[in-house]
Amino acid sequence: MYAVTINKYGDASNFQIEKDIDLPKPKPNQILIKVHASSVNPIDLMKREGYGRAIFEKQRKILFPWILGSDFSGSVIELGSKVTGFNIDDEVWGCTSNANSGTHSEFVCIDVDEVTHKPNNINHLEAASLPYVALTTWSALVRWSGLRPNDLKGKKVFIQGGAGGVGCFSIQLFNNLGCEIATTCSKKNIELVQSLGANQVIDYNEENFEDVLHNFDIAYDLLGDNVSHNSIDKCCKILTQSPDSHYITLTHPLVNTLDSKGLIMGVPHALYLRQVQKNKYRPINIHWSIYRPSLSGLEQLTQLVQEETIKPVIDSVYAIEDLQLAHQKIATGHVSGKVVIDHKV
Ligand SMILES: NC(=O)c1ccc[n+]([C@@H]2O[C@H](COP(=O)([O-])OP(=O)(O)OC[C@H]3O[C@@H](n4cnc5c(N)ncnc54)[C@H](OP(=O)(O)O)[C@@H]3O)[C@@H](O)[C@H]2O)c1
Numbered sequence: 372m373y374a375v376t377i378n379k380y381g382d383a384s385n386f387q388i389e390k391d392i393d394l395p396k397p398k399p400n401q402i403l404i405k406v407h408a409s410s411v412n413p414i415d416l417m418k419r420e421g422y423g424r425a426i427f428e429k430q431r432k433i434l435f436p437w438i439l440g441s442d443f444s445g446s447v448i449e450l451g452s453k454v455t456g457f458n459i460d461d462e463v464w465g466c467t468s469n470a471n472s473g474t475h476s477e478f479v480c481i482d483v484d485e486v487t488h489k490p491n492n493i494n495h496l497e498a499a500s501l502p503y504v505a506l507t508t509w510s511a512l513v514r515w516s517g518l519r520p521n522d523l524k525g526k527k528v529f530i531q532g533g534a535g536g537v538g539c540f541s542i543q544l545f546n547n548l549g550c551e552i553a554t555t556c557s558k559k560n561i562e563l564v565q566s567l568g569a570n571q572v573i574d575y576n577e578e579n580f581e582d583v584l585h586n587f588d589i590a591y592d593l594l595g596d597n598v599s600h601n602s603i604d605k606c607c608k609i610l611t612q613s614p615d616s617h618y619i620t621l622t623h624p625l626v627n628t629l630d631s632k633g634l635i636m637g638v639p640h641a642l643y644l645r646q647v648q649k650n651k652y653r654p655i656n657i658h659w660s661i662y663r664p665s666l667s668g669l670e671q672l673t674q675l676v677q678e679e680t681i682k683p684v685i686d687s688v689y690a691i692e693d694l695q696l697a698h699q700k701i702a703t704g705h706v707s708g709k710v711v712i713d714h715k716v
Contacts, residue, residue, distance in 0.1 A: 374476030375694045376436035380421035383698040388691075389436065394478055401480040402457060403449035408499035409474040409712045410442040411697045412536065414662075419698070425629040425637065430470035438473030440712070441466045443481070444489055444498035454483050464489040464673075466502035468664045475694060475712065484666045490676040497683035500709035501676065502669060504536040508544060509668035511591065511619050511660035518589075518617065524549035529584055529609060531602065532593035533569055534560035536709040537621065539684040541591060542567040547680045553587070555580050560707050567684070581605040588616055595622030598704075607652050614654040623659040684708030690715070 373390045397403045418427065418439060428434060444464040447457050457463070465486035472479050489498050512518045528545045532538050533554030545552050546568025553571035554564050561572050573580045575598075590606035599605060603618060610616040624644055629637035649657045675681040686706040689697040691714050700710050 372477035373691075374436075374438045374473075375691060376438055377419060378435045378437075380419065380424075383416075383419070383695040383702075385419070386695050386698075392476070395472065395480045397449055397451040397454075397480045399451045399453040400483050401451045402447055402454055402463070402483060402486055403478055403480050404443060404445040404463060404486070405448050405478055406443045406445040406474055406476060406714050407495035408444045408714055409440045409691075410499045410503070410536075411694070411701050411710045411712065412441060412503050413701055415439045415441070416698055416701055421630075423626050423630065425634055426626070427470045429634075432471055438476050440474035440476070441468070442499045442501070442503045443467065443474040443479060444495040445479075445714075448478065451483070457483075457486075457488075462489045462491070462495075463487065464498045464502060465669055466506060466664065468662070475691065477714065485664050485669070487666065487669050487673055490673050492679070493676060493683060496688055496711050496713060497685065500536070500683045500685055500711050501540065501672060501681070503662065504540045504709070505544075505672045505681070506665055506668050507537055507621065507660075507662045508541045508591075509665055509671070510663040511621065511658070513668070514663055514665070515660040516617050516619050516656070516658045520544075520548050523589075525551070526588040527551045527553070527586065528589045528591060529580065529587045529606065530554040530569075530591045530593065531580070531595075531606065532556070532598065533564040533567075533572075534707050535593065536706070537593050538564070539567055539708045540681065541593075542569050543681050544675075547675070550589075553580070553584055557705065563684070563707055575599075579605075581608045584609040586611050590618045592618065592620040592622070595620050597622055603648065603652070603657075607655050610655050612654060614656065616655045617658060618652065618655055619658045619660050621660055625659055625661065686710050688713050 377385045447461045528550045534556040554569045555573045555575045595602045625641045628641040686708045
């Protein structure tokens with residue numbers, strides 16, 4: 372089979388298409404899938420450069436070649452001996468967290484708790500744009516913040532960075548849950564985020580969100596200090612000083628701390644850093660969120676797409692052999708929705 376691999380950490384020029392990779396054999400709890408489309412997330416660029424090596428290198432059976440990519444949409448080729456509920460040729464989608472089976476390849480083995488049937492009202496390219504960003508927000512709300520989505524009606528939610536992959540999904544989700552949404556983006560994306568349900572849009576080149584927003588319940592900070600110095604301070608400034616307020620960040624020092632200090636020293640140090648933040652901003656709840664797989668989240672996403680509550684937002688589509696260009700597009704930091712990879716070769 373073919374796959375796009377890296378053989379060392381570095382820039383996007385390190386990608387190579389290999390055409391003689393052995394077809395993987397599904398384990399009893401896995402499904403072998405032919406990938407029709409995948410997508411690129413900023414974490415792929417970071418992993419390519421060595422981010423998370425303390426975690427991912429432990430999980431990889433062979434260090435290199437490494438196939439990146441998490442999202443997939445495709446069809447079932449072979450079932451592991453213990454798999455039920457799927458048939459050959461079923462159209463499926465999902466997102467793998469298995470460091471040994473990236474989706475920028477012709478075939479991939481997926482654990483059965485990371486895959487479900489694809490909604491039939493979207494195509495494979497559209498489907499590959501959603502699972503990772505959707506489950507990121509699902510994890511952020513349900514797992515890390517302990518919030519029940521159905522209790523969010525009427526809450527004022529600020530999303531820093533609404534125009535990217537996570538933002539475009541999250542605006543639609545919060546809108547559907549009955550929240551009042553404010554978000555930031557550049558001028559070119561204002562209409563897009565409004566069309567998805569943002570009630571108030573702040574062009575970050577014209578205004579500082581912390582000067583115009585007040586009394587919010589939740590700040591969902593997708594970009595953090597990558598785009599705004601001392602982002603946590605600014606986000607907490609717009610929140611009501613209450614134990615019902617939540618600051619949720621996707622860009623926090625956890626993984627970098629593990630990389631720099633190792634797992635044994637890094638975990639307690641990261642917990643200490645988080646506790647310092649929790650103490651500083653109390654009574655506001657501080658959450659460091661990280662993507663976690665969730666089959667129930669994927670099933671809810673399927674339903675939301677099927678009923679057209681959530682629509683895919685695609686910035687651009689690249690052929691699998693142009694993965695390098697797709698990485699360069701994400702690296703601009705200014706996409707509108709998702710960058711998707713077409714596996715038609
Ligand atoms: N912790 C986790 O598990 C986890 C999971 C998923 C993602 N993430 C992180 O979450 C972040 C967002 O991910 P993504 O997939 O949505 O990224 P993305 O698709 O690459 O989106 C980037 C977006 O950032 C916007 N942006 C750039 N500068 C901005 C600024 N100063 N203020 C507001 N918006 C700005 C851009 O909009 P304009 O073009 O309008 O500037 C663009 O749409 C990334 O840092 C990613 O690494 C973390």
